[in-house]
Amino acid sequence: MSIEKKQQEIVQEFEMFPTWMEKYEYIIDLGKDLPCIAEDLKTEEHLIKGCQSRVWLSASQDSEGRLHFTADSDAIITKGIVALVIRVFDGEKGEDIVQAPLDFLKEIGLMENLSPTRSNGLAAMIKQIKTYALIMQ
Amino acid sequence: MSIEQDILDIRKEFPLLHQKVRGSELVYFDNAATTQKPDVVISSIVEYYQQYNSNVHRGAHHLANLATGRMEEARSTIQDFVHANGSEEIIFTQGTTDGINLVAQAWGNKFLKEGDEILIATSEHHANIVPWQLLCQRTKSVLRVIPLQQDGAWVSDYDQYLTANTKLVAVGWVSNATGVVHPVQEMIRKAHAVGAKVLIDAAQAVSHFSIDVQALDCDWLVFSGHKIFGPTGIGVLYGKSNVLNAMDVYRSGGEMIDKVSFDGTTFNQLPYKFEAGTPHIEGIIALAEAIKWWSNLGWELIGKIEEHQQSAMKQVMQSFTDLHWIGMHPHRVALYSFVHHQIHPSDIGALLDQQGIAIRTGHHCTQPLWDAMGLNGTARASLTVYNTMQEIEFFEKALRKTINMMM
Numbered sequence: 001m002s003i004e005k006k007q008q009e010i011v012q013e014f015e016m017f018p019t020w021m022e023k024y025e026y027i028i029d030l031g032k033d034l035p036c037i038a039e040d041l042k043t044e045e046h047l048i049k050g051c052q053s054r055v056w057l058s059a060s061q062d063s064e065g066r067l068h069f070t071a072d073s074d075a076i077i078t079k080g081i082v083a084l085v086i087r088v089f090d091g092e093k094g095e096d097i098v099q100a101p102l103d104f105l106k107e108i109g110l111m112e113n114l115s116p117t118r119s120n121g122l123a124a125m126i127k128q129i130k131t132y133a134l135i136m137q
Numbered sequence: 138m139s140i141e142q143d144i145l146d147i148r149k150e151f152p153l154l155h156q157k158v159r160g161s162e163l164v165y166f167d168n169a170a171t172t173q174k175p176d177v178v179i180s181s182i183v184e185y186y187q188q189y190n191s192n193v194h195r196g197a198h199h200l201a202n203l204a205t206g207r208m209e210e211a212r213s214t215i216q217d218f219v220h221a222n223g224s225e226e227i228i229f230t231q232g233t234t235d236g237i238n239l240v241a242q243a244w245g246n247k248f249l250k251e252g253d254e255i256l257i258a259t260s261e262h263h264a265n266i267v268p269w270q271l272l273c274q275r276t277k278s279v280l281r282v283i284p285l286q287q288d289g290a291w292v293s294d295y296d297q298y299l300t301a302n303t304k305l306v307a308v309g310w311v312s313n314a315t316g317v318v319h320p321v322q323e324m325i326r327k328a329h330a331v332g333a334k335v336l337i338d339a340a341q342a343v344s345h346f347s348i349d350v351q352a353l354d355c356d357w358l359v360f361s362g363h364k365i366f367g368p369t370g371i372g373v374l375y376g377k378s379n380v381l382n383a384m385d386v387y388r389s390g391g392e393m394i395d396k397v398s399f400d401g402t403t404f405n406q407l408p409y410k411f412e413a414g415t416p417h418i419e420g421i422i423a424l425a426e427a428i429k430w431w432s433n434l435g436w437e438l439i440g441k442i443e444e445h446q447q448s449a450m451k452q453v454m455q456s457f458t459d460l461h462w463i464g465m466h467p468h469r470v471a472l473y474s475f476v477h478h479q480i481h482p483s484d485i486g487a488l489l490d491q492q493g494i495a496i497r498t499g500h501h502c503t504q505p506l507w508d509a510m511g512l513n514g515t516a517r518a519s520l521t522v523y524n525t526m527q528e529i530e531f532f533e534k535a536l537r538k539t540i541n542m543m544m
Contacts, residue, residue, distance in 0.1 A: 053481050075484050
Protein backbone atom coordinates (compact mmCIF):
# COMPACT_ATOMS: atom_id res chain seq x y z
CA MET A 1 0.00 0.00 0.00
CA SER A 2 1.37 3.42 -0.91
CA ILE A 3 2.19 6.08 1.66
CA GLU A 4 -0.73 8.12 0.38
CA LYS A 5 -3.16 5.23 0.58
CA LYS A 6 -2.12 4.48 4.14
CA GLN A 7 -2.73 8.08 5.09
CA GLN A 8 -6.20 8.01 3.54
CA GLU A 9 -6.95 4.90 5.51
CA ILE A 10 -6.04 6.62 8.76
CA VAL A 11 -8.16 9.65 7.88
CA GLN A 12 -11.13 7.35 7.30
CA GLU A 13 -10.55 5.58 10.59
CA PHE A 14 -10.56 8.87 12.47
CA GLU A 15 -13.80 9.93 10.80
CA MET A 16 -15.50 7.07 12.63
CA PHE A 17 -14.94 8.84 15.94
CA PRO A 18 -17.14 11.93 16.24
CA THR A 19 -15.56 13.44 19.37
CA TRP A 20 -11.97 14.19 20.22
CA MET A 21 -12.18 12.18 23.41
CA GLU A 22 -12.97 9.15 21.26
CA LYS A 23 -10.19 9.97 18.83
CA TYR A 24 -7.80 10.19 21.76
CA GLU A 25 -9.10 6.90 23.10
CA TYR A 26 -8.17 5.38 19.74
CA ILE A 27 -4.72 7.02 19.81
CA ILE A 28 -4.17 5.68 23.34
CA ASP A 29 -5.11 2.16 22.16
CA LEU A 30 -2.65 2.46 19.28
CA GLY A 31 -0.03 3.54 21.78
CA LYS A 32 -0.72 0.54 23.98
CA ASP A 33 -0.52 -1.81 20.96
CA LEU A 34 2.76 -0.47 19.56
CA PRO A 35 5.50 -2.91 20.56
CA CYS A 36 8.02 -1.39 22.91
CA ILE A 37 11.46 -0.62 21.58
CA ALA A 38 14.28 -2.94 22.68
CA GLU A 39 15.83 -1.63 25.91
CA ASP A 40 19.29 -1.41 24.31
CA LEU A 41 17.91 1.04 21.72
CA LYS A 42 16.70 3.41 24.42
CA THR A 43 19.85 5.46 24.19
CA GLU A 44 20.66 9.13 23.93
CA GLU A 45 21.40 8.55 20.24
CA HIS A 46 17.82 7.46 19.55
CA LEU A 47 16.18 10.08 21.73
CA ILE A 48 14.34 12.81 19.85
CA LYS A 49 15.03 16.30 21.12
CA GLY A 50 12.17 18.74 21.52
CA CYS A 51 9.56 16.50 23.13
CA GLN A 52 8.12 17.06 26.61
CA SER A 53 7.95 13.30 26.95
CA ARG A 54 10.82 11.08 25.88
CA VAL A 55 10.59 9.54 22.41
CA TRP A 56 13.05 6.98 21.06
CA LEU A 57 13.13 6.20 17.37
CA SER A 58 15.31 3.70 15.56
CA ALA A 59 15.40 2.71 11.88
CA SER A 60 16.74 -0.28 10.00
CA GLN A 61 16.83 -1.25 6.34
CA ASP A 62 15.97 -4.65 4.87
CA SER A 63 17.62 -6.40 1.90
CA GLU A 64 15.17 -4.75 -0.52
CA GLY A 65 16.14 -1.33 0.73
CA ARG A 66 12.90 -0.75 2.64
CA LEU A 67 12.98 1.04 5.96
CA HIS A 68 11.56 -0.27 9.21
CA PHE A 69 11.01 1.81 12.31
CA THR A 70 10.67 1.00 15.95
CA ALA A 71 9.80 3.63 18.49
CA ASP A 72 8.74 4.14 22.04
CA SER A 73 7.69 6.89 24.38
CA ASP A 74 7.02 7.23 28.08
CA ALA A 75 3.82 9.12 27.23
CA ILE A 76 1.02 6.98 25.84
CA ILE A 77 -0.61 9.63 23.62
CA THR A 78 2.76 10.43 22.11
CA LYS A 79 3.33 6.74 21.55
CA GLY A 80 -0.03 6.45 19.79
CA ILE A 81 0.80 9.31 17.46
CA VAL A 82 4.22 7.79 16.82
CA ALA A 83 2.45 4.53 15.95
CA LEU A 84 0.37 6.35 13.33
CA VAL A 85 3.40 7.98 11.74
CA ILE A 86 5.32 4.72 11.72
CA ARG A 87 2.39 2.89 10.14
CA VAL A 88 2.55 5.35 7.23
CA PHE A 89 6.29 5.08 6.66
CA ASP A 90 7.17 1.55 7.72
CA GLY A 91 8.21 -0.72 4.84
CA GLU A 92 8.71 2.15 2.42
CA LYS A 93 11.83 3.13 0.51
CA GLY A 94 13.96 6.03 1.68
CA GLU A 95 13.37 8.13 -1.43
CA ASP A 96 9.57 7.77 -1.09
CA ILE A 97 9.66 8.73 2.58
CA VAL A 98 11.76 11.82 1.92
CA GLN A 99 9.35 13.10 -0.71
CA ALA A 100 6.05 12.14 0.94
CA PRO A 101 3.90 14.91 2.40
CA LEU A 102 2.35 13.97 5.74
CA ASP A 103 -1.14 15.31 5.15
CA PHE A 104 -3.12 13.02 7.40
CA LEU A 105 -2.03 14.77 10.60
CA LYS A 106 -3.59 17.98 9.34
CA GLU A 107 -6.61 16.26 7.84
CA ILE A 108 -7.60 14.54 11.04
CA GLY A 109 -7.06 17.87 12.80
CA LEU A 110 -4.41 16.44 15.09
CA MET A 111 -1.85 19.19 14.52
CA GLU A 112 -4.16 21.96 15.69
CA ASN A 113 -5.55 19.87 18.53
CA LEU A 114 -2.13 19.23 20.04
CA SER A 115 -0.46 21.57 22.47
CA PRO A 116 2.39 23.59 20.92
CA THR A 117 5.03 21.58 22.80
CA ARG A 118 3.56 18.33 21.56
CA SER A 119 3.23 19.45 17.94
CA ASN A 120 6.84 20.70 18.06
CA GLY A 121 7.82 17.27 19.32
CA LEU A 122 5.86 15.64 16.52
CA ALA A 123 7.58 17.86 13.95
CA ALA A 124 10.95 16.87 15.44
CA MET A 125 10.03 13.21 15.12
CA ILE A 126 8.98 13.53 11.47
CA LYS A 127 12.21 15.36 10.75
CA GLN A 128 14.12 12.49 12.33
CA ILE A 129 12.29 9.91 10.19
CA LYS A 130 13.07 11.93 7.06
CA THR A 131 16.71 12.19 8.13
CA TYR A 132 16.90 8.39 8.48
CA ALA A 133 15.26 8.08 5.05
CA LEU A 134 17.76 10.46 3.51
CA ILE A 135 20.72 8.54 4.91
CA MET A 136 19.27 5.14 3.99
CA GLN A 137 18.28 5.86 0.39
CA MET B 138 -23.68 34.91 51.79
CA SER B 139 -22.06 31.61 50.88
CA ILE B 140 -18.45 31.38 49.82
CA GLU B 141 -19.53 29.86 46.50
CA GLN B 142 -21.65 32.97 45.84
CA ASP B 143 -18.67 35.21 46.70
CA ILE B 144 -16.57 33.28 44.20
CA LEU B 145 -19.28 33.53 41.53
CA ASP B 146 -19.47 37.29 42.08
CA ILE B 147 -15.71 37.63 41.67
CA ARG B 148 -15.85 35.40 38.61
CA LYS B 149 -18.28 37.73 36.88
CA GLU B 150 -15.53 40.31 36.63
CA PHE B 151 -13.35 38.05 34.47
CA PRO B 152 -14.60 38.03 30.88
CA LEU B 153 -12.15 35.38 29.70
CA LEU B 154 -13.49 32.76 32.08
CA HIS B 155 -16.89 32.71 30.41
CA GLN B 156 -16.12 30.61 27.38
CA LYS B 157 -16.20 27.05 26.18
CA VAL B 158 -13.06 25.15 25.35
CA ARG B 159 -13.47 22.10 23.11
CA GLY B 160 -17.17 22.06 23.90
CA SER B 161 -16.86 22.24 27.69
CA GLU B 162 -16.98 25.20 30.05
CA LEU B 163 -13.43 26.42 30.57
CA VAL B 164 -11.92 25.40 33.91
CA TYR B 165 -8.82 27.51 34.34
CA PHE B 166 -6.53 25.82 36.87
CA ASP B 167 -3.23 27.29 35.64
CA ASN B 168 -3.14 30.36 37.83
CA ALA B 169 0.40 29.80 39.05
CA ALA B 170 1.51 30.29 35.44
CA THR B 171 -0.59 33.39 34.95
CA THR B 172 -3.85 34.74 36.31
CA GLN B 173 -6.72 36.08 34.21
CA LYS B 174 -7.57 39.78 34.29
CA PRO B 175 -10.65 41.48 35.72
CA ASP B 176 -12.59 44.06 33.68
CA VAL B 177 -11.09 47.00 35.60
CA VAL B 178 -7.58 45.97 34.56
CA ILE B 179 -8.50 45.46 30.92
CA SER B 180 -10.41 48.73 30.73
CA SER B 181 -7.55 50.67 32.32
CA ILE B 182 -5.35 49.67 29.39
CA VAL B 183 -8.00 50.70 26.87
CA GLU B 184 -8.56 53.99 28.72
CA TYR B 185 -4.87 54.76 28.69
CA TYR B 186 -4.66 54.39 24.91
CA GLN B 187 -7.98 56.10 24.24
CA GLN B 188 -7.54 59.02 26.59
CA TYR B 189 -4.03 59.90 27.73
CA ASN B 190 -1.33 57.93 25.94
CA SER B 191 1.85 60.00 26.02
CA ASN B 192 5.43 59.65 27.18
CA VAL B 193 6.06 60.14 30.86
CA HIS B 194 8.30 62.46 32.87
CA ARG B 195 9.67 64.52 29.98
CA GLY B 196 6.54 65.94 28.43
CA ALA B 197 5.51 69.56 28.62
CA HIS B 198 1.84 69.06 27.95
CA HIS B 199 -1.42 68.05 29.56
CA LEU B 200 -1.44 64.40 28.44
CA ALA B 201 2.14 63.80 29.53
CA ASN B 202 1.30 65.21 32.93
CA LEU B 203 -1.73 62.94 33.20
CA ALA B 204 0.25 59.83 32.24
CA THR B 205 3.13 60.75 34.55
CA GLY B 206 0.71 61.40 37.40
CA ARG B 207 -1.01 58.03 36.91
CA MET B 208 2.31 56.21 36.68
CA GLU B 209 3.63 57.74 39.90
CA GLU B 210 0.28 57.12 41.63
CA ALA B 211 0.72 53.49 40.60
CA ARG B 212 4.12 53.46 42.29
CA SER B 213 2.52 54.73 45.51
CA THR B 214 -0.24 52.10 45.26
CA ILE B 215 2.41 49.40 45.07
CA GLN B 216 4.43 51.00 47.84
CA ASP B 217 1.35 50.77 50.08
CA PHE B 218 0.64 47.23 48.94
CA VAL B 219 4.07 45.91 49.98
CA HIS B 220 4.37 48.39 52.88
CA ALA B 221 7.61 49.92 51.62
CA ASN B 222 9.09 52.87 53.43
CA GLY B 223 9.19 55.09 50.34
CA SER B 224 7.95 55.07 46.76
CA GLU B 225 11.53 55.38 45.49
CA GLU B 226 12.02 51.82 46.74
CA ILE B 227 9.61 50.52 44.09
CA ILE B 228 11.38 49.81 40.79
CA PHE B 229 9.34 48.77 37.77
CA THR B 230 10.80 45.79 35.94
CA GLN B 231 9.62 43.41 33.23
CA GLY B 232 8.83 40.80 35.85
CA THR B 233 10.33 38.56 38.51
CA THR B 234 13.07 37.25 36.22
CA ASP B 235 14.07 40.76 35.22
CA GLY B 236 14.17 41.91 38.86
CA ILE B 237 16.49 39.05 39.83
CA ASN B 238 18.75 39.76 36.87
CA LEU B 239 18.86 43.41 37.87
CA VAL B 240 20.07 42.54 41.37
CA ALA B 241 22.55 39.94 40.07
CA GLN B 242 24.10 42.51 37.75
CA ALA B 243 23.84 45.79 39.60
CA TRP B 244 24.54 44.49 43.10
CA GLY B 245 26.30 41.17 42.46
CA ASN B 246 28.89 42.44 39.98
CA LYS B 247 29.86 45.24 42.32
CA PHE B 248 29.87 43.55 45.70
CA LEU B 249 30.65 39.86 45.23
CA LYS B 250 34.17 38.52 45.05
CA GLU B 251 35.98 35.21 44.91
CA GLY B 252 34.96 32.81 47.68
CA ASP B 253 31.74 34.63 48.56
CA GLU B 254 28.69 32.42 48.78
CA ILE B 255 25.15 32.69 47.48
CA LEU B 256 22.56 30.43 49.09
CA ILE B 257 19.46 29.19 47.30
CA ALA B 258 17.17 26.18 47.85
CA THR B 259 16.67 23.10 45.65
CA SER B 260 13.14 24.20 44.82
CA GLU B 261 14.06 27.53 43.23
CA HIS B 262 12.57 28.45 39.89
CA HIS B 263 15.21 28.57 37.13
CA ALA B 264 14.87 32.38 37.24
CA ASN B 265 16.26 32.27 40.77
CA ILE B 266 19.08 29.88 39.82
CA VAL B 267 20.56 30.83 36.47
CA PRO B 268 21.26 34.55 37.12
CA TRP B 269 23.21 33.50 40.25
CA GLN B 270 25.09 30.77 38.36
CA LEU B 271 26.20 33.35 35.82
CA LEU B 272 27.08 35.81 38.57
CA CYS B 273 29.22 33.12 40.21
CA GLN B 274 31.02 32.56 36.93
CA ARG B 275 31.73 36.28 36.61
CA THR B 276 32.87 36.84 40.18
CA LYS B 277 34.23 33.38 41.14
CA SER B 278 31.79 33.28 44.00
CA VAL B 279 30.09 30.02 44.96
CA LEU B 280 26.46 28.95 44.60
CA ARG B 281 25.40 26.73 47.50
CA VAL B 282 22.12 24.86 47.46
CA ILE B 283 20.04 24.02 50.51
CA PRO B 284 18.37 20.62 50.03
CA LEU B 285 14.75 20.50 51.12
CA GLN B 286 12.92 17.83 53.03
CA GLN B 287 11.13 15.11 51.08
CA ASP B 288 7.76 16.85 51.35
CA GLY B 289 9.29 20.07 50.01
CA ALA B 290 9.44 21.63 53.45
CA TRP B 291 12.22 23.91 54.58
CA VAL B 292 15.20 22.28 56.34
CA SER B 293 15.66 22.38 60.09
CA ASP B 294 19.43 22.83 59.85
CA TYR B 295 19.36 26.00 57.72
CA ASP B 296 21.80 27.64 60.18
CA GLN B 297 24.64 25.37 59.18
CA TYR B 298 24.57 26.71 55.61
CA LEU B 299 25.02 30.27 56.81
CA THR B 300 28.67 31.24 57.22
CA ALA B 301 30.75 34.38 57.29
CA ASN B 302 31.16 33.87 53.53
CA THR B 303 27.41 33.96 52.86
CA LYS B 304 26.76 37.25 51.11
CA LEU B 305 23.32 36.56 49.72
CA VAL B 306 20.35 34.31 50.43
CA ALA B 307 17.90 34.23 47.49
CA VAL B 308 14.79 32.15 48.07
CA GLY B 309 11.30 31.65 46.78
CA TRP B 310 8.63 32.38 49.36
CA VAL B 311 6.21 29.86 47.87
CA SER B 312 7.41 27.06 45.59
CA ASN B 313 5.77 27.18 42.16
CA ALA B 314 6.41 23.45 41.88
CA THR B 315 5.08 22.16 45.20
CA GLY B 316 3.00 25.01 46.64
CA VAL B 317 4.90 24.78 49.93
CA VAL B 318 5.35 28.03 51.85
CA HIS B 319 8.81 28.70 53.24
CA PRO B 320 9.46 30.44 56.58
CA VAL B 321 10.96 33.58 55.06
CA GLN B 322 10.80 35.74 58.16
CA GLU B 323 13.11 33.42 60.05
CA MET B 324 15.31 32.88 57.01
CA ILE B 325 15.83 36.60 56.64
CA ARG B 326 16.58 37.18 60.31
CA LYS B 327 19.19 34.41 60.41
CA ALA B 328 20.81 35.52 57.15
CA HIS B 329 21.12 39.07 58.43
CA ALA B 330 22.77 37.74 61.58
CA VAL B 331 25.74 36.59 59.47
CA GLY B 332 25.73 39.79 57.44
CA ALA B 333 24.14 38.36 54.30
CA LYS B 334 21.61 40.19 52.18
CA VAL B 335 18.30 38.52 51.31
CA LEU B 336 16.27 38.52 48.13
CA ILE B 337 12.74 37.11 48.29
CA ASP B 338 11.17 35.75 45.11
CA ALA B 339 7.52 36.51 45.83
CA ALA B 340 6.20 35.53 42.38
CA GLN B 341 3.94 32.83 43.83
CA ALA B 342 3.38 34.47 47.22
CA VAL B 343 2.01 37.77 46.01
CA SER B 344 -1.48 36.46 45.32
CA HIS B 345 -1.69 34.50 48.58
CA PHE B 346 -0.35 36.63 51.43
CA SER B 347 -0.18 40.18 52.53
CA ILE B 348 3.37 41.45 52.03
CA ASP B 349 5.10 43.75 54.50
CA VAL B 350 8.68 44.28 53.38
CA GLN B 351 9.50 46.33 56.46
CA ALA B 352 8.29 43.64 58.84
CA LEU B 353 10.08 41.00 56.78
CA ASP B 354 13.17 43.21 56.64
CA CYS B 355 14.21 41.67 53.29
CA ASP B 356 16.72 43.62 51.21
CA TRP B 357 14.90 42.94 47.94
CA LEU B 358 11.60 41.40 46.99
CA VAL B 359 10.50 40.68 43.44
CA PHE B 360 7.21 39.74 41.81
CA SER B 361 5.44 39.75 38.45
CA GLY B 362 2.30 41.69 37.62
CA HIS B 363 0.68 38.96 35.56
CA LYS B 364 0.52 36.57 38.51
CA ILE B 365 -1.61 39.03 40.46
CA PHE B 366 -4.27 39.80 37.84
CA GLY B 367 -2.16 42.47 36.12
CA PRO B 368 -0.68 42.52 32.62
CA THR B 369 2.34 40.60 31.39
CA GLY B 370 5.65 42.37 30.88
CA ILE B 371 5.48 44.35 34.11
CA GLY B 372 6.90 43.48 37.49
CA VAL B 373 8.19 45.03 40.66
CA LEU B 374 11.52 45.06 42.40
CA TYR B 375 11.35 46.35 45.94
CA GLY B 376 14.70 47.24 47.47
CA LYS B 377 15.73 49.05 50.63
CA SER B 378 16.70 52.54 49.53
CA ASN B 379 20.22 52.38 51.00
CA VAL B 380 20.80 49.05 49.26
CA LEU B 381 19.48 50.31 45.93
CA ASN B 382 21.52 53.50 46.23
CA ALA B 383 24.72 51.53 46.76
CA MET B 384 24.14 49.45 43.63
CA ASP B 385 25.55 50.20 40.20
CA VAL B 386 23.22 51.15 37.37
CA TYR B 387 21.78 48.27 35.34
CA ARG B 388 20.46 49.14 31.87
CA SER B 389 21.37 52.54 30.58
CA GLY B 390 19.77 55.08 28.29
CA GLY B 391 17.03 57.67 28.72
CA GLU B 392 15.29 58.55 31.99
CA MET B 393 17.95 56.94 34.19
CA ILE B 394 20.44 59.78 33.58
CA ASP B 395 21.03 63.04 35.38
CA LYS B 396 23.37 64.72 32.90
CA VAL B 397 24.97 63.29 29.79
CA SER B 398 28.04 64.65 28.05
CA PHE B 399 30.71 62.94 25.98
CA ASP B 400 33.09 63.37 28.90
CA GLY B 401 30.85 61.32 31.15
CA THR B 402 27.36 60.82 32.49
CA THR B 403 25.84 61.20 35.91
CA PHE B 404 22.80 59.20 36.88
CA ASN B 405 19.34 59.99 38.09
CA GLN B 406 18.21 59.24 41.62
CA LEU B 407 15.99 56.37 42.76
CA PRO B 408 13.79 54.92 41.40
CA TYR B 409 14.63 56.28 37.93
CA LYS B 410 18.24 55.16 38.19
CA PHE B 411 17.01 51.64 37.36
CA GLU B 412 14.31 52.52 34.83
CA ALA B 413 16.07 53.17 31.54
CA GLY B 414 13.99 53.99 28.49
CA THR B 415 10.29 54.62 28.12
CA PRO B 416 8.62 52.44 30.75
CA HIS B 417 5.73 50.02 30.24
CA ILE B 418 3.34 52.84 31.11
CA GLU B 419 -0.01 51.14 30.55
CA GLY B 420 1.36 48.00 32.21
CA ILE B 421 2.29 49.97 35.31
CA ILE B 422 -1.10 51.69 35.47
CA ALA B 423 -2.97 48.44 34.90
CA LEU B 424 -0.87 46.64 37.52
CA ALA B 425 -1.87 49.28 40.06
CA GLU B 426 -5.52 48.73 39.06
CA ALA B 427 -5.06 44.99 39.59
CA ILE B 428 -3.55 45.56 43.01
CA LYS B 429 -6.32 47.96 43.98
CA TRP B 430 -8.88 45.42 42.81
CA TRP B 431 -7.15 42.67 44.80
CA SER B 432 -6.81 44.81 47.91
CA ASN B 433 -10.50 45.70 47.72
CA LEU B 434 -11.41 42.02 47.93
CA GLY B 435 -9.66 42.01 51.27
CA TRP B 436 -7.40 39.40 52.83
CA GLU B 437 -10.20 38.03 54.96
CA LEU B 438 -12.29 36.98 51.96
CA ILE B 439 -9.23 35.84 50.00
CA GLY B 440 -8.15 33.69 52.94
CA LYS B 441 -11.66 32.22 53.37
CA ILE B 442 -11.91 31.29 49.71
CA GLU B 443 -8.51 29.65 49.68
CA GLU B 444 -9.25 27.72 52.86
CA HIS B 445 -12.50 26.51 51.31
CA GLN B 446 -10.74 25.45 48.11
CA GLN B 447 -7.95 23.73 50.01
CA SER B 448 -10.40 21.66 52.04
CA ALA B 449 -12.32 20.67 48.87
CA MET B 450 -9.06 19.75 47.14
CA LYS B 451 -8.02 17.72 50.16
CA GLN B 452 -11.03 15.48 49.57
CA VAL B 453 -10.19 15.23 45.89
CA MET B 454 -6.64 14.19 46.74
CA GLN B 455 -7.85 11.58 49.20
CA SER B 456 -10.16 10.08 46.58
CA PHE B 457 -7.25 9.26 44.25
CA THR B 458 -5.22 6.48 45.82
CA ASP B 459 -3.19 5.96 42.62
CA LEU B 460 -1.84 9.51 42.49
CA HIS B 461 1.16 10.85 44.33
CA TRP B 462 0.61 14.44 45.46
CA ILE B 463 3.82 16.41 45.94
CA GLY B 464 4.68 18.73 48.80
CA MET B 465 1.95 17.79 51.24
CA HIS B 466 3.37 19.99 53.93
CA PRO B 467 0.66 21.60 56.06
CA HIS B 468 1.76 25.15 55.23
CA ARG B 469 0.91 25.46 51.56
CA VAL B 470 -1.14 27.33 48.97
CA ALA B 471 -3.87 26.02 46.64
CA LEU B 472 -1.37 24.59 44.16
CA TYR B 473 -1.34 20.85 43.52
CA SER B 474 1.47 19.02 41.80
CA PHE B 475 0.89 15.34 41.19
CA VAL B 476 2.17 12.28 39.37
CA HIS B 477 0.76 8.88 38.49
CA HIS B 478 3.22 6.01 38.65
CA GLN B 479 2.28 4.79 35.15
CA ILE B 480 0.93 7.83 33.32
CA HIS B 481 3.06 10.61 31.90
CA PRO B 482 2.04 14.10 33.11
CA SER B 483 1.72 15.33 29.51
CA ASP B 484 -0.92 12.65 28.85
CA ILE B 485 -2.91 13.80 31.87
CA GLY B 486 -2.64 17.41 30.67
CA ALA B 487 -3.73 16.53 27.13
CA LEU B 488 -6.85 14.65 28.19
CA LEU B 489 -7.85 17.27 30.76
CA ASP B 490 -7.43 19.85 28.01
CA GLN B 491 -9.85 17.85 25.85
CA GLN B 492 -12.35 18.29 28.68
CA GLY B 493 -11.80 22.04 28.88
CA ILE B 494 -9.49 22.01 31.90
CA ALA B 495 -6.30 24.07 31.75
CA ILE B 496 -3.48 22.80 33.94
CA ARG B 497 0.26 22.81 33.46
CA THR B 498 2.47 19.79 32.91
CA GLY B 499 6.22 19.40 32.75
CA HIS B 500 9.11 20.56 34.87
CA HIS B 501 7.64 23.99 35.77
CA CYS B 502 11.13 25.53 35.45
CA THR B 503 12.36 23.68 38.55
CA GLN B 504 14.39 20.85 37.02
CA PRO B 505 16.87 20.53 39.93
CA LEU B 506 13.97 19.91 42.33
CA TRP B 507 12.61 17.04 40.22
CA ASP B 508 16.11 15.60 39.89
CA ALA B 509 16.35 15.66 43.69
CA MET B 510 12.92 14.02 44.01
CA GLY B 511 13.61 11.48 41.26
CA LEU B 512 10.78 12.73 39.05
CA ASN B 513 10.61 13.96 35.45
CA GLY B 514 8.04 16.61 36.19
CA THR B 515 4.43 16.68 37.30
CA ALA B 516 0.94 17.76 36.38
CA ARG B 517 0.02 20.90 38.29
CA ALA B 518 -3.36 22.42 39.08
CA SER B 519 -3.25 25.86 40.64
CA LEU B 520 -6.31 27.71 41.88
CA THR B 521 -7.18 31.27 42.68
CA VAL B 522 -10.14 33.29 43.98
CA TYR B 523 -12.36 32.79 40.93
CA ASN B 524 -12.26 28.98 40.96
CA THR B 525 -15.53 27.46 42.14
CA MET B 526 -16.36 24.28 44.03
CA GLN B 527 -18.24 23.16 40.93
CA GLU B 528 -15.00 23.42 38.97
CA ILE B 529 -13.17 21.37 41.59
CA GLU B 530 -15.87 18.68 41.34
CA PHE B 531 -15.62 18.68 37.55
CA PHE B 532 -11.82 18.47 37.79
CA GLU B 533 -12.15 15.39 39.98
CA LYS B 534 -14.49 13.68 37.51
CA ALA B 535 -12.40 14.62 34.49
CA LEU B 536 -9.21 13.44 36.17
CA ARG B 537 -10.80 10.12 37.02
CA LYS B 538 -12.00 9.70 33.45
CA THR B 539 -8.49 10.57 32.21
CA ILE B 540 -6.81 7.97 34.40
CA ASN B 541 -9.36 5.31 33.47
CA MET B 542 -8.77 5.95 29.78
CA MET B 543 -5.03 5.50 30.13
CA MET B 544 -5.03 2.36 32.23
